[in-house]
Amino acid sequence: MPPADAALVSVDVVRDVAQWIERMHSAPCLRPYAGTFVVLAANGAMSSSRIWHACDGQQQMERVESLSGTPRTIFRRNDEVRTFLPQARIVRADRREDAGLFPRVPVVSGTSIAQFYTARLLGQERVAGFVTDVVWFKPVDSLRFGYRLWSERETGLIVKLQTLGADGRVLEQAAFSELDLNASVRVEQLSRMMDATVGYKIVAPVVVKTSAHAEGWTLRQPVAGFVPVSCHRRSVSDAEDAPSVLQCLYSDGLASVSLFVEPFDAKRHPSKPQVSGMGATQLLAQHVQPDVWVTAVGEVPLQTLRLFVGQLERAR
C-alpha cells in the first residue's frame, strides 16, 4: 500500500513488475473519481465512455456509460456486472468470476508475471492534467504483447495504457482524456442506480462452472506462462434457445486468452480457418477435430493463439 506522500519524494522509486501492479491495483480505491475514457485501436476504431468510480470498506463500484455505439450503461459492484440497454429495455446481469474481488490483489494464482515481463520506468509525462510515471512492461518472449502504462504519481492510478506489438507499434491505446480525482461519487448513489431496474427486463444468462478436464479437453503442453483460470459453459447469444458454448480462460497475469469450444455446425461455421485482428485483440477459429470447432480470442499475438489451438486435444 503506497503512502500518499510517495509522490512527494522526488527520487524515482525503482519498482519491479509486481510492485507496479500492486500499486496500480490498489489505486482506484484511494479516491473516488470520474472521467472520460477513450479507447483507440490501430485500425482507427474509437470508442469513448464516461466513468464514475467509488469504493467504501466493502464494495468497489463503477459506472461506465458508453458515449459511442449502442447506448448502454454498465454497472459493476465487486464481481457483479449489470449492463443496461435502454433502447431494448433490457438489463443483462452477469458475474465476473475473476480477480476483481475487492480488496484482494487480483493476481491470477500460479502465474509469475515477473518471469515474463520486466518493468522499466521511462520518465514522467502529463496525462489528463496529472503528472504520471511512464512505465514499460516489456515481454521476455514473443508470445505476449508489451504494455506502456501511465500511472498517476500520487495514487498510482492507470490513466493511460498502450498495448504494443512486437515491432513496438501501438496496437491499442486506452486513456482518460479528462479525469477528476476528487469527484463526489459515492458507493450508495451508484448502488441505487444499479438496482433501479424497474421497467427493464432482466436477462441472466445461464452459466455453469466446469473444468476443461470435466469437458474432456486438455492442453498437450501448457503455453509458456499461461495458466488455466476457469472454464464455464455459457450461452453467449441472446437468442432464446442458443446452444451453450464452453469457454476456458488462460492468463499469464497480464494477457488473457479465451478458448471457445463447440460442436462443428456446417450452418454456422465456415469450413476454413478464420483469423482477425482488432486493436490488441486477435482471433483464430478453426477445426480441432472434424466435429469440433474452436475459437481462440485474446490480447496476444496470433502465433500464441495458434499454439493454444495446436495444443488442444481430447483428454484420455
Place this chain on the structure above:
Amino acid sequence: MTNDVNDREMLSALADGQLQGDAFEAALAYSAGDGEGHATLQLYHLVGDVLRSSDLARPANPAFMSRLRDQLAQEPLRSLPTQLQIPIHTEVVAPVRQEAANASVFRWKMVAGVASLAAVAAIGWTSLSSLQDGGAVGSQMAIAPVGAGSQAAPVVAVADADGQQVMIRDPRLDELLAAHKQFGSTSALQMPAGFLRNATFETPGR
C-alpha cells in the same frame, strides 16, 4: 469615449465568437477597416492566442505570410496520393527526456504518433474490424469491404481454396468477442483500465 469602450467590447465579443446577426455584421464592418478597429481585433486575437498557448505569443510576420500565400497560390495543384505509401512506426525506445526545450517539436512528435496510428490503419492489417456500428467506417472505407447496413461485425480473413485471403464479416464472432471481453480480462492490468477498456469497447447489440 463610451463609444470607444462599446466598440472594444463589441470586438471582444466578436473575437470570442459571441456575436450573431446585425451585431456580428456591425462588428465585422468596424474591424474590417484599416483603422483602430482592425488593430484592436488583431490584438484581442493575439491575447486569446497567448492565453491558450505561450507558443503563440509571437504573431506571424504579416509580410511573410502574404508572400507565402501568394507563392502557394501559384503552386500547381497536385492530387493527393490515394494510399499512404510510407508506414511510420512508433518505436518503443526509452525516451531520453528532452527538457521541454522545444514544446512545439514535441507536439509534432505527438502528431507523428497519431499519424502512425493512422498509417497502421491503412497498412499492414491483414484484417480488421470496426467495433461499433460503423464507428470506424471512415477509416475503413478504403480497406475493408463494408457491407451495406452491416452491423459492423468483425471482419475475418478466410483462406480460400487457393490459399488467398478473403475478407468476410461474421456477426457470430461478435458474441464470442464480447464474451471474452466481458469475462476474459483477469489480469491485474484489467482493473480498472482493462475493465474500462473492455466496457468501453464492448460490442454492441447485446
